[in-house]
Amino acid sequence: MSYAQVSVAADVSPTTVAGLASGGRATVLRGTAEKLMAVRSTNEVTQGNVSSVGAVRRIRALYALGHYQYQIAELSGLSRDCVSDLAAGQWAALSVDRDRAVRRTYDQLAMTVGTSWKTRRWAERQGWVPPLAWDDDTIDDPKAFPQTDAIAPTYTEGANVVDRFLMGESVILDAAGRRQAIQHLMEWTEMPLEQVAERMEMTGSAVQRTWERLKSESRKAGRPMRRRVYVSLQDKNMTRHEMESAA
Known part of the structure; x- marks a missing residue:
């Protein structure tokens, strides 16, 4: 963010921002400090x-x-x-x-x-x-590194792209498809977060953030989402008839 952009976001003078950034000012008014501290690096840059x-x-x-x-x-x-x-x-x-x-x-x-x-x-x-x-959440981070072992997909079109991806086919998923795949892997499999991240060619933190957003959206829609825990029916000493009924 440029000095001008920080100035606009915080509603303080550009001169104040420049002076603080250069270390030329030892003190600042409490109100000014609170305004500057309220600016987040995630704020959209609109100028400069x-x-x-x-x-x-x-x-x-x-x-x-x-x-x-x-x-x-x-x-x-x-x-x-x-x-x-x-x-x-x-x-x-x-x-x-x-x-x-x-x-x-x-x-x-x-x-x-x-x-x-x-x-x-x-x-x-x-x-x-x-x-x-590249991880969409870190591609702009100068400290981030690409996953150089990522393989270029061979299929990019057609129906049931997410299902084909989950079955192991090399396809490209758009943003919606990636969210759908993450939802399936996190909700309906016992695959650890690290394995899901590796499968999606994303960082664990990025997968976790997507999963949390999906759960939040499902709660708002009245359909709570959570990770499923599988228990073998055989471990419950059920008869074949009881297992068929449960299924």
Whole structure:
């Protein structure tokens, strides 16, 4: 966030923000401090420049899928030079509007495989990874690393995509599909959180956050959701007839 953005979010003077950030002020009014402390890093940035880390990773991931540079440029509204410079990591920061344009394009293309084998080969030589190697919650974090063992999916379309994924087929899941898969694995299997995260190619914390959101939404809808515990009917010394009735 720029000084101006922090200033707007906290409703304090930009000069005050700059002075505190540079260490030039030893004290500050309690009211000003409370306003600044109320600003969260998750607040949406609406003006100024932002780090290019997320944009660079998203464009490189689209290259890894084989999407053409001109296609990314056309969909995003950015120039081809801009897309090329970002992919090359030549920009340390970019405007909020450009960052949003890259995000929109990434959301449109991240679940489909492109047709440019040259772009895909170039990305492979550079060590760039596809979208599935990145966790949506950490792709913008400079300290995050991709899961380099992520395998590029071979199937991206068709019916029952989530069911096919759960059966072990290599498919790409969109955001809704990932939520559905996480719900099934967390609610209807005894798979530990770590294994679910590995299966979804996500971090454990990201899976846990998604699961908590799903449970919260289900409670609001009047359909409480929880992890199921399986007990073998054979362990209960039930007769075959009793087991059939229970089933």
